[in-house]
Amino acid sequence: MASPLIVTFVGGAGGRWHVESMGAVAGEGLPLIAGLDVVEGKAVEADTAAGVVGGRTPRWVLRGTTSNERYVERQERAALVARQPPLGRPEATCAALIPLHKSPAWWDLTQDERRVVLEDRSRHIATGLEYLPAVARRLHHGRELGEEFDFLTWFEYAPADTDAFEELVGRLRATEEWAYVEREVDIRLSR
Amino acid sequence: MASPLIVTFVGGAGGRWHVESMGAVAGEGLPLIAGLDVVEGKAVEADTAAGVVGGRTPRWVLRGTTSNERYVERQERAALVARQPPLGRPEATCAALIPLHKSPAWWDLTQDERRVVLEDRSRHIATGLEYLPAVARRLHHGRELGEEFDFLTWFEYAPADTDAFEELVGRLRATEEWAYVEREVDIRLSR
Numbered sequence: 001m002a003s004p005l006i007v008t009f010v011g012g013a014g015g016r017w018h019v020e021s022m023g024a025v026a027g028e029g030l031p032l033i034a035g036l037d038v039v040e041g042k043a044v045e046a047d048t049a050a051g052v053v054g055g056r057t058p059r060w061v062l063r064g065t066t067s068n069e070r071y072v073e074r075q076e077r078a079a080l081v082a083r084q085p086p087l088g089r090p091e092a093t094c095a096a097l098i099p100l101h102k103s104p105a106w107w108d109l110t111q112d113e114r115r116v117v118l119e120d121r122s123r124h125i126a127t128g129l130e131y132l133p134a135v136a137r138r139l140h141h142g143r144e145l146g147e148e149f150d151f152l153t154w155f156e157y158a159p160a161d162t163d164a165f166e167e168l169v170g171r172l173r174a175t176e177e178w179a180y181v182e183r184e185v186d187i188r189l190s191r
Numbered sequence: 192m193a194s195p196l197i198v199t200f201v202g203g204a205g206g207r208w209h210v211e212s213m214g215a216v217a218g219e220g221l222p223l224i225a226g227l228d229v230v231e232g233k234a235v236e237a238d239t240a241a242g243v244v245g246g247r248t249p250r251w252v253l254r255g256t257t258s259n260e261r262y263v264e265r266q267e268r269a270a271l272v273a274r275q276p277p278l279g280r281p282e283a284t285c286a287a288l289i290p291l292h293k294s295p296a297w298w299d300l301t302q303d304e305r306r307v308v309l310e311d312r313s314r315h316i317a318t319g320l321e322y323l324p325a326v327a328r329r330l331h332h333g334r335e336l337g338e339e340f341d342f343l344t345w346f347e348y349a350p351a352d353t354d355a356f357e358e359l360v361g362r363l364r365a366t367e368e369w370a371y372v373e374r375e376v377d378i379r380l381s382r
Contacts, residue, residue, distance in 0.1 A: 065335045112264045144256045144335040
């Protein structure tokens with residue numbers, strides 16, 4: 001288990017990833033951008049991000065850290081580890097960044113209650129497993145950083161798996177867990 | 192459930208809290224300090240902390256955020272809420288700051304395995320309950336902030352409850368959970 005990695009998503013006029021579409025799924029959206037860079041491993045503040053990404057002034061900066069899993073149990077971890085691909089596969093030229101903010105009612109649930117909603121009733125982990133190894137995924141936590149989004153999930157997949165990815169997000173959005181999502185933005189990208 | 196609150200512990204030559212004793216329980220200690228300030232609600236970096244605490248140059252700065260509970264279940268939360276006192280009671284003139292860092296083996300456990308060690312086998316939550324309402328407690332998470340300590344726990348109690356507090360920390364340190372503690376510093380304070 002690696003130490004938490006801080007990751008900064010820098011949105012602006014350009015970047016390694018080109019924005020194909022973006023919009024709000026729930027709540028307030030984000031200012032539109034044309035490109036995105038993903039910067040790993042150091043805290044990048046808004047006023048220094050321009051230097052990091054080659055002199056462009058960012059439109060916005062979102063930050064999160066990887067962390068230990070909060071819900072996965074041993075058998076589930078074994079299944080995930082056996083099937084999940086790494087980020088950066090050459091063929092995975094499509095990506096999605098989905099920032100999420102959950103409601104106070106979610107955070108007021110206890111750990112065991114959140115697990116019941118997330119997996120026993122919403123099948124979040126089991127559903128994700130069905131789309132492996134096609135869809136690579138990395139979850140970043142922003143809540144403890146004081147960020148506006150609790151979670152930033154980053155996905156990478158090949159163009160041929162676009163329909164599968166759409167199905168995955170559609171299934172998750174139909175679950176009981178998603179009743180606790182107050183704000184969600186969906187950004188699709190390509191490189 | 193309140194949003195996470197960032198809290199900065201600023202150690203140096205003086206402060207609202209006077210250091211009565213400090214030392215390493217496991218692993219490397221911290222540079223000795225004479226006083227401590229607890230600053231709530233904003234990120235205080237080392238180079239600006241001096242201004243916050245009245246012009247003194249800090250010896251060290253530790254940061255953490257409050258967060259949702261990670262292990263407590265509904266019945267346990269109800270028992271805690273019914274009995275736990277707030278910080279800042281006038282009679283609670285004794286305090287302890289206990290920074291902890293857990294091993295990679297801890298973070299490699301899954302959520303359910305950590306719960307089994309923490310509560311089913313180590314009785315961390317049940318033991319803490321026995322010392323309520325005498326000992327007020329607030330847990331701060333540093334791991335996602337990239338801090339050197341995973342946890343900073345702050346305790347406040349009246350002088351008459353000093354022996355009870357010693358017993359509490361002694362019992363916790365004797366548990367299976369504490370086998371996962373790689374580094375622990377114990378700082379006792381008064382005001």
